[in-house]
Every structure is written in C-alpha cells, then in structure tokens.
Amino acid sequence: MTQPVSYKPHHFPSENIAHAIWLYFRFPLSLRLVEAMLLERGIVVSYETVRRWALKFEPAYARRLRRKTPSRRDIWHLDEVVVTIPGRKHWLWRAVDQDGYILDEIVQMHRNTKAAMRLLKRLLKKQGCPPRRMMTDKLGSYAAARRQILQAVEHRSHKGLINRAENSHLPLRRRERAMQGFRSPGDPQRFVSVFSAVRNLFVPPCSHRSAFATHLHRLTVMAEWRAAIGVTR
Numbered sequence: 001m002t003q004p005v006s007y008k009p010h011h012f013p014s015e016n017i018a019h020a021i022w023l024y025f026r027f028p029l030s031l032r033l034v035e036a037m038l039l040e041r042g043i044v045v046s047y048e049t050v051r052r053w054a055l056k057f058e059p060a061y062a063r064r065l066r067r068k069t070p071s072r073r074d075i076w077h078l079d080e081v082v083v084t085i086p087g088r089k090h091w092l093w094r095a096v097d098q099d100g101y102i103l104d105e106i107v108q109m110h111r112n113t114k115a116a117m118r119l120l121k122r123l124l125k126k127q128g129c130p131p132r133r134m135m136t137d138k139l140g141s142y143a144a145a146r147r148q149i150l151q152a153v154e155h156r157s158h159k160g161l162i163n164r165a166e167n168s169h170l171p172l173r174r175r176e177r178a179m180q181g182f183r184s185p186g187d188p189q190r191f192v193s194v195f196s197a198v199r200n201l202f203v204p205p206c207s208h209r210s211a212f213a214t215h216l217h218r219l220t221v222m223a224e225w226r227a228a229i230g231v232t233r
Helices: 014-026 031-040 047-064 113-127 140-149 163-178 186-202 211-229
Strands: 075-085 088-096 102-108 133-136 154-157
Touching: 014 031, 014 047, 014 186, 014 211, 031 047, 047 186, 047 211, 075 113, 075 163, 075 186, 088 113, 088 163, 088 186, 102 113, 102 186, 113 140, 133 140, 140 154, 163 186, 186 211
Parallel strands: 075 133, 133 154
Antiparallel strands: 075 088, 088 102
C-alpha cells in the first residue's frame, strides 16, 4: 500500500504546500505567478521555495493519484513531439487512450524504432494488457516496433487518426512557454509525471457535459485530490 505523504519537517502547514503545488501543476502558471497568488492569500513564500516543494513532493503525488483501469478494448493513440532543451533536441513520446487519458510519456534523445519499442514496452508493463488497436502517424518506427512487440494488435497509421495524441501536447506546450523551457533532459520527465497525472484527474473525459455534471465532477475530483495528498481541507 502506498505510504501517506509526509510533510515533516516543513514549518508551513501541509494545506499551504499542497495548494502551491496544485496551482503550479493544474494551471499554466510560472513559479513567480504562484508566489504572487499565494501572497494574495497571506502566504509569504518565495518562488524558489515553491520550486523545491514541487521537486520534493511531485513523485509522491504522482504515485498516489488514481489511474484509469486498463482494458483490452482500449485504443492507444501514439505520437511524439520535440521538447526544447538547451544544447540538444529531445523527443517526448506520448500515448493516450480513446478518451484522451494520458497513459504514459517518455523523453528520449532519438526518434527511431528503438525509442518506439521502449515506449511500447513501458506501456505494456504499466497497462498489463495489450490494446485492441493502436493509432499512429506515418512514422515507420511505430510499425517496426509493433511487429516485434504487439504483432497481434491492429495498427492503423494516418495523420488524421492521432488528433487525441496531438491535442494532448497542447497543455504541455502552454506550460513550457510559462516556464520558459526546460533546463535539463531530466526536467521534462519529472514534470510530466505529475503534470499529466493531475490533468488526467481534473479534466473531464467528455466535453459535452452539462454545467451541473461538470460542477459535480470538479467537486468529486477535488475530494480525490485531497485524499491522495493527505490534506483534509
């Protein structure tokens, strides 16, 4: 069983720490903007402290946030996008399901068959079962990787079939601009591990909901968030 999040020996109340981290990962805010928003609530803390809180607690938060139950009827939508890191180009490989739920992400230096195979192996390990179908663009690395790992899975490759995966890049792009890019190759991997987990929790899976249903969803996931991070109010 996952251990509760411990806020010792911080002298700030746990609810203040959790609120700062929630603001940072839930909305496209820079650390300095989070600092300003906390000050408005009477919480005097520097943006550097918020950064250290995020680095310390993001692994524990990501582990405790609820994951969607995998199904053999899932459809995996796979895509990769360039991540700007000073000095060298990297690729963020991402998989989402038919509902836009982010299944996994991995930052790699290459855009080739070996990188595609690594993504598929991670997905199989995390999900525990293969999908009903996988959708990709025309990048040949996906087809080569599927032949070695998911031979029995139907594969459709067409640029117009991966809109869900492409759309899933947009929130990270907004965050990347607010953060003025990533500083090192390890930064984006650490960041997306909790950023995507938070997004999976808070963003409704269906956009065609009534206002009441959306409000109810927000209340439910806020309760789940507090339970996961060990804060009661």
